[in-house]
Amino acid sequence: xxxxxxxxxxxxxxxxxxxxxxxxxxxxxxxxxxxxxxxxxxxxxxxxxxxxxxxxxxxxxxxxxxxxxxxxxxxxxxxxxxxxxxxxxxxxxxxxxxxxxxxxxxxxxxxxxxxxxxxxxxxxxxxxxxxxxxxxxxxxxxxxxxxxxxxxxxxxxxxxxxxxxxxxxxxxxxxxxxxxxxxxxxxxxxxxxxxxxxxxxxxxxxxxxxxxxxxxxxxxxxxxxxxxxxxxx
Amino acid sequence: xxxxxxxxxxxxxxxxxxxxxxxxxxxxxxxxxxxxxxxxxxxxxxxxxxxxxxxxxxxxxxxxxxxxxxxxxxxxxxxxxxxxxxxxxxxxxxxxxxxxxxxxxxxxxxxxxxxxxxxxxxxxxxxxxxxxxxxxxxxxxxxxxxxxxxxxxxxxxxxxxxxxxxxxxxxxxxxxxxxxxxxxxxxxxxxxxxxxxxxxxxxxxxxxxxxxxxxxxxxxxxxxxxxxxxxxxxxxxxxxxxxxxxxxxxxxxxxxxxxxxxxxxxxxxxxxxxxxxxxxxxxxxxxxxxxxxxxxxxxxxxxxxxxxxxxxxxxxxxxxxxxxxxxxxxxxxxxxxxxxxxxxxxxxxxxxxxxxxxxxxxxxxxxxxxxxxxxxxxxxxxxxxxxxxxxxxxxxxxxxxxxxxxxxxxxx
Numbered sequence: 001x002x003x004x005x006x007x008x009x010x011x012x013x014x015x016x017x018x019x020x021x022x023x024x025x026x027x028x029x030x031x032x033x034x035x036x037x038x039x040x041x042x043x044x045x046x047x048x049x050x051x052x053x054x055x056x057x058x059x060x061x062x063x064x065x066x067x068x069x070x071x072x073x074x075x076x077x078x079x080x081x082x083x084x085x086x087x088x089x090x091x092x093x094x095x096x097x098x099x100x101x102x103x104x105x106x107x108x109x110x111x112x113x114x115x116x117x118x119x120x121x122x123x124x125x126x127x128x129x130x131x132x133x134x135x136x137x138x139x140x141x142x143x144x145x146x147x148x149x150x151x152x153x154x155x156x157x158x159x160x161x162x163x164x165x166x167x168x169x170x171x172x173x174x175x176x177x178x179x180x181x182x183x184x185x186x187x188x189x190x191x192x193x194x195x196x197x198x199x200x201x202x203x204x205x206x207x208x209x210x211x212x213x214x215x216x217x218x219x220x221x222x223x224x225x226x227x228x229x230x231x232x233x
Numbered sequence: 234x235x236x237x238x239x240x241x242x243x244x245x246x247x248x249x250x251x252x253x254x255x256x257x258x259x260x261x262x263x264x265x266x267x268x269x270x271x272x273x274x275x276x277x278x279x280x281x282x283x284x285x286x287x288x289x290x291x292x293x294x295x296x297x298x299x300x301x302x303x304x305x306x307x308x309x310x311x312x313x314x315x316x317x318x319x320x321x322x323x324x325x326x327x328x329x330x331x332x333x334x335x336x337x338x339x340x341x342x343x344x345x346x347x348x349x350x351x352x353x354x355x356x357x358x359x360x361x362x363x364x365x366x367x368x369x370x371x372x373x374x375x376x377x378x379x380x381x382x383x384x385x386x387x388x389x390x391x392x393x394x395x396x397x398x399x400x401x402x403x404x405x406x407x408x409x410x411x412x413x414x415x416x417x418x419x420x421x422x423x424x425x426x427x428x429x430x431x432x433x434x435x436x437x438x439x440x441x442x443x444x445x446x447x448x449x450x451x452x453x454x455x456x457x458x459x460x461x462x463x464x465x466x467x468x469x470x471x472x473x474x475x476x477x478x479x480x481x482x483x484x485x486x487x488x489x490x491x492x493x494x495x496x497x498x499x500x501x502x503x504x505x506x507x508x509x510x511x512x513x514x515x516x517x518x519x520x521x522x523x524x525x526x527x528x529x530x531x532x533x534x535x536x537x538x539x540x541x542x543x544x545x546x547x548x549x550x551x552x553x554x555x556x557x558x559x560x561x562x563x564x565x566x567x568x569x570x571x572x573x574x575x576x577x578x579x580x581x582x583x584x585x586x587x588x589x590x591x592x593x594x595x596x597x598x599x600x601x602x603x604x605x606x607x608x609x610x611x612x613x614x615x616x617x618x619x620x621x622x623x624x625x626x627x628x629x630x631x632x633x634x635x636x637x638x639x640x641x642x643x644x645x
Binding site for chain 2: 045047086088
C-alpha cells in the first residue's frame with residue numbers, strides 16, 4: 001500500500017465536530033484514484049494531512065508503509081520530500097526561476113529522488129529535469145524561460161515534472177486542471193497519467209470534475225468517504 | 234539551492250530591497266564612521282604629543298596648558314621668565330627643550346614663536362621629525378616658516394611677504410603693518426596642529442610687540458640678548474631618561490623663582506578622553522538607535538512581503554522544505570540584505586574618506602583613515618550581521634506558521 005488512512009479525524013480549531021472523518025481509505029502502488037466532490041468540502045484539508053504539512057492528531061496515516069502521522073513535523077517534511085510529489089491547482093512554480101530550476105527544487109530537498117533519477121551532481125539533475133520536461137512537451141528553449149513567462153498549461157506541466165522527478169511513490173494533485181480549458185486539461189491529464197505509469201507512482205487527484213474519471217483506475221466521491229461534518233460552512 | 238532562491242526572489246522585489254540596503258548602509262556609515270573619527274582624532278592628538286615628556290608653563294589648569302600649548306585650542310596662560318627657561322635648559326635631566334611663545338595670529342592661524350630646537354627635536358606620530366617641504370628654517374627675525382595647511386589655504390609661496398597680527402583669534406584687530414615678514418620655508422604635512430601654525434623666531438615676536446622697525450635682524454634691547462624675549466608661554470621638554478618624568482614634574486611644581494606647572498601630555502590626554510567620553514557615548518547611542526530603526530525597517534518589510542509570498546512558501550513546503558529551509562530562505566534574505574547593506578556602507582565610507590581627506594587635512598589637520606575595513610571594526614561588523622540575521626527570525630517563524638495554517642493551498 002502506498003497510502004493508508006485509518007480512523008482519520010481532523011477538526012479546525014474551535015469546531016465542535018470533525019471536519020474530516022475517514023474510517024478507511026487505501027491506495028495501492030501505481031494506482032490512480034480520482035477523489036471528486038464540490039469545492040469547500042474538505043478535499044484540500046485532507047491533502048494537507050496526507051502530505052504531512054498539517055499535523056493529523058487523530059487516526060493513522062501511512063505512506064509507503066511508514067506511520068506518517070506518528071512522525072515529527074521535521075521527519076514528515078523530510079519524508080514528504082522523498083516520497084510525495086505535489087501539484088497544485090495554480091501557482092505551482094517559483095515565478096523567478098526557470099522550468100528546469102523549478103523541477104530541481106524537488107531534488108534539492110531529497111537525496112533519494114536524485115538517486116532514483118541517477119543524478120549525483122547538479123549537472124546530471126538538470127539533464128534529468130530537462131529530460132522529464134521534454135517528455136511532458138517542453139523544449140529546452142521554453143524550459144530556460146522564467147516561469148512567469150510560461151503559459152498556464154505549460155506551468156502545470158512543469159509542476160507535473162517537478163512532482164514526478166525522482167519517481168516518488170505517491171503523486172498528490174489538487175485540482176491541477178481546473179483552471180485549464182478542455183484541450184489543455186486533456187493533454188495535461190494524458191501526460192500526467194502516462195508519466196505516473198512510467199515512473200510507477202500512484203496518483204491521488206482531487207477534482208470537482210468527475211468527467212475525467214475514465215483516466216483513473218478508481219473514482220471515489222468525497223462525500224462517500226468522509227463521514228464528518230463538512231456542510232456547516 | 235537556497236542562495237539561488239533567495240537572490241532570485243530578492244531580485245523580484247528590487248525596490249523595497251534596495252531601500253533596506255540603503256537604510257542599513259547609512260546606519261553602518263554612522264556607527265563605523267563615528268568610531269573611526271573618534272579613533273582618528275585620538276590617534277592624531279596622541280601623535281601630536283608623542284615625543285614630548287613634559288610641558289612646563291606658568292601655573293594653571295593642566296588641561297588648559299595642554300590645549301593651548303600643543304593644540305592651540307585655548308588661550309595661553311601668563312608667560313614664564315627667560316631665566317626659568319635657561320634653568321630648564323641647563324637641567325641635567327633635560328635632553329632637549331623647545332620654547333613656545335603664542336598670542337599672535339595671521340588670518341586666523343596661530344603664530345608660534347620658537348627657535349631651532351622646534352625643527353630639531355619636535356616629534357610627531359611614530360618618532361617622525363619635522364621636515365621642510367621647501368625652503369629652509371628661519372634664521373632671521375623677519376623670516377617665517379609656514380605649516381603646510383597655512384601655505385595651502387592662504388596660497389603663500391617662498392619669498393612672499395606677510396603681515397602678522399596681535400591677538401590669537403578672529404579678524405585681526407591690530408595688524409602689525411610695519412613688520413612685514415618673508416616666507417622662507419614651508420613644512421611638510423604632519424597631520425598635527427603644526428600644519429596650522431605660522432612659525433617665527435622669538436626675536437621676531439619680540440620685535441612685533443616692541444614696535445621697533447627692523448628689516449634684517451633685531452636691534453638688541455637693553456638687558457636682553459638679541460634672540461631672547463622677556464618671556465615665553467611654555468617649554469616642551471624631552472628628557473634624557475623617561476623615568477625621570479615624575480621626579481622632574483614634582484621638582485618643577487616646587488620651583489622657587491616663580492610658580493610653574495609641569496604636565497605630562499599623555500596623562501592629560503587620557504583625562505581629556507575621559508571628559509569627552511560622555512559626548513562620544515551619546516553619539517554612539519544615537520548611531521545604535523539608527524541601526525535599530527534600520528533593523529525594524531528590515532523586519533517590517535520582510536513581514537509585509539510575506540503575505541505576497543504565501544504561494545512561494547507553499548511551493549517550497551510541498552517540495553519538501555521543512556522549518557529549517559523556510560528559516561533558511563527568510564533569515565538568509567535578511568542576512569543577505571544586511572551583508573549587501575554593510576558592504577555598501579563600507580564602500581560609501583571609503584569613498585567619503587577619500588573625498589574628504591584633502592579637506593580634513595587642510596581644515597583640521599586631521600588625517601582620515603584610508604582603510605576599507607580594519608581589524609578593530611570586525612566585532613562591530615559581526616554584531617551588525619548577527620543583528621541582521623536575528624531580525625530575520627521573526628518573519629521566518631511567521632512564514633513557517635503561515636505555511637502550517639495554509640496547509641497545501643494558501644487562499645487568495
